[in-house]
Amino acid sequence: MMEASEKAFAKLNISLDVLGLLPNGYHEMSMVMQSVSLWDDIFLTPNDSGKISCSSNIGYLPCDEGNIAVKAAKAFFTALGRENPGLDIRIVKRIPSCAGMGGGSADGAAVLRGLNRLWGEPFSRSQLEEIGALVGSDIPFCVAGGTQHATGTGTTLRELPPMPDCPILVCKPRFAIRTPELFAKIDSRRSRLHPDTAGILDALDRGELEAVARRMYNVFEDVLPRSCGDIGRLKGLLLEHGALGAVMTGTGSALFGVFADEATGEKALIEIKKECPEAWLTRPVGRIM
Ligand code: C5P
Numbered sequence: 679m680m681e682a683s684e685k686a687f688a689k690l691n692i693s694l695d696v697l698g699l700l701p702n703g704y705h706e707m708s709m710v711m712q713s714v715s716l717w718d719d720i721f722l723t724p725n726d727s728g729k730i731s732c733s734s735n736i737g738y739l740p741c742d743e744g745n746i747a748v749k750a751a752k753a754f755f756t757a758l759g760r761e762n763p764g765l766d767i768r769i770v771k772r773i774p775s776c777a778g779m780g781g782g783s784a785d786g787a788a789v790l791r792g793l794n795r796l797w798g799e800p801f802s803r804s805q806l807e808e809i810g811a812l813v814g815s816d817i818p819f820c821v822a823g824g825t826q827h828a829t830g831t832g833t834t835l836r837e838l839p840p841m842p843d844c845p846i847l848v849c850k851p852r853f854a855i856r857t858p859e860l861f862a863k864i865d866s867r868r869s870r871l872h873p874d875t876a877g878i879l880d881a882l883d884r885g886e887l888e889a890v891a892r893r894m895y896n897v898f899e900d901v902l903p904r905s906c907g908d909i910g911r912l913k914g915l916l917l918e919h920g921a922l923g924a925v926m927t928g929t930g931s932a933l934f935g936v937f938a939d940e941a942t943g944e945k946a947l948i949e950i951k952k953e954c955p956e957a958w959l960t961r962p963v964g965r966i967m
Contacts, residue, residue, distance in 0.1 A: 682722045682792035686784035687713040687823050687963050688773040689816065690846065690927045690934055693873035694896040696864050704815075704831045705861060710878050712841050713823035714960040716848065718781065719770040720747065720788040724796060727764035734769040749813045750786035754793045757809045758800060765793075774956060776854035778928025780816045787820030791967065803967045807835065816928075824965030827879065838879065841962040842887040845943030847916060849950050849957040850932040851908045857929040863901035870900055891923030891936040899926050909933055912954055919946035 692710040699705055730751050732741040739745070747767050755762045767789060773781035790806045801809070803822055810817030815832040825838040864870070873895035881889035902909060909926055913933055916924040920942040921935030937943035943959050950957045 680796070682796045684720045684722070684788035684792040685966075686718040686720050686773070686781075686788035686820070687966075688716040688784060688848075688960075689780040689819060689823070690714055690848070691778070691896055691925070692841070692890065692894055693875055693878050693925075694898065694928065695873050695875060696861075696897050699865055700831070705864070706830065707828065707832045708875050709828045709832060710825070710838070710875065710882075711819050711828055712825050713820075713963040713966075714846055714848070715963050716773055716779070716958055716960050718773050718785055718788070720785055720792060721768040721770075722789065722792040722796065723766040723768075725764040725766060728762060730762060730765045730767065732767040732769065734771050736769075736771045736775075739769070739771060739775070746782040746786040746814055746817070747789045750789040750810065750817065751793060753809050753813050754790055757805075758797065774850040774932060777850045777932035778855075778926065778930045779848070779932050780820055780928065783814050783816035784820045786810060786813055786817045787823075790817075790821060807833070822965045822967040823963060825882065825962070827875075837965070839882050839885065840964050841882065841890065842885050843961060844887055845937040845940050846934050846960045846962065847921070847937065847943055847946055847950060847957065848927075848932055848934040848960055849912055849916075849954040851906075851912065851954055852956075853906065853908070853931055855902070855906060855930040859903075860898045860901055860929045864897065867901065870897055871895070872897065887936065887938070888922050891921070894923040894925040894936070896926045896928075898929055902926075902930070906931065908954075912950065915950060915953060916946065919949050921946065
């Protein structure tokens with residue numbers, strides 16, 4: 679059997695809203711999500727060891743059962759109704775961890791796509807999304823990526839018109855934010871601001887980048903601990919250097935700004951890097967499945 683390689687694209691939240699707390703402790707979400715051109719490379723080599731091994735170029739990445747890529751592979755073989763025949767997963771990681779960019783979920787989704795190809799396409803896209811949902815809430819989006827509206831716990835997906843092409847400057851402050859802590863803070867708030875999701879959907883329908891960028895909002899920005907002050911400061915810098923809009927992605931700590939043209943984006947990148955060395959100029963990536 680041949681080796682498969684897959685690109686695992688990072689995701690950004692153009693908007694993120696939490697609509698309520700569900701009886702199972704999860705939250706009802708409404709998120710406009712976008713894949714961008716920052717990716718991990720995943721290489722899958724089947725073998726007959728009966729074990730799943732995993733390695734990466736990043737020392738601190740757990741490569742045991744805790745790794746989402748390993749969990750996704752196990753879920754794939756379980757869904758196939760087959761004993762795990764043996765698989766080697768190699769990850770070349772570029773998406774920053776603990777960033778809200780779905781790095782782990784993208785890897786998990788790439789493993790599902792790659793295994794599906796190697797095993798002769800036994801599952802449809804929507805079946806892969808269902809398998810992915812058993813492993814993590816952001817994996818279903820990452821199976822096809824592109825521009826989608828995610829609702830329910832984040833696993834109910836609707837394809838949207840592609841986001842207009844533009845430079846997107848992503849930056850990742852050094853600190854990480856604990857996801858459960860942010861959800862708990864959201865729960866304790868009675869009223870809060872919500873993103874204009876309908877306005878964003880409408881702007882995407884019309885292909886109006888500026889109208890999308892102006893409406894970008896993430897409810898978690900409202901409940902950030904004081905120690906995350908850098909996020910507000912970097913957001914200010916992005917806007918000062920010409921971003922049409924700027925917002926935190928997921929539960930952070932990465933944030934991004936959307937730009938109208940490459941030259942402005944490149945100039946802003948130089949400025950942002952002085953404050954935040956981990957920064958990249960990316961572009962929207964369309965659906966891959
Ligand atoms: O599904 P996933 O493992 O990615 O979720 C990580 C954590 O995020 C969950 O344990 C839960 O605390 C929180 N979460 C949530 N509501 C969602 C998705 C995730 O509360 N819709």
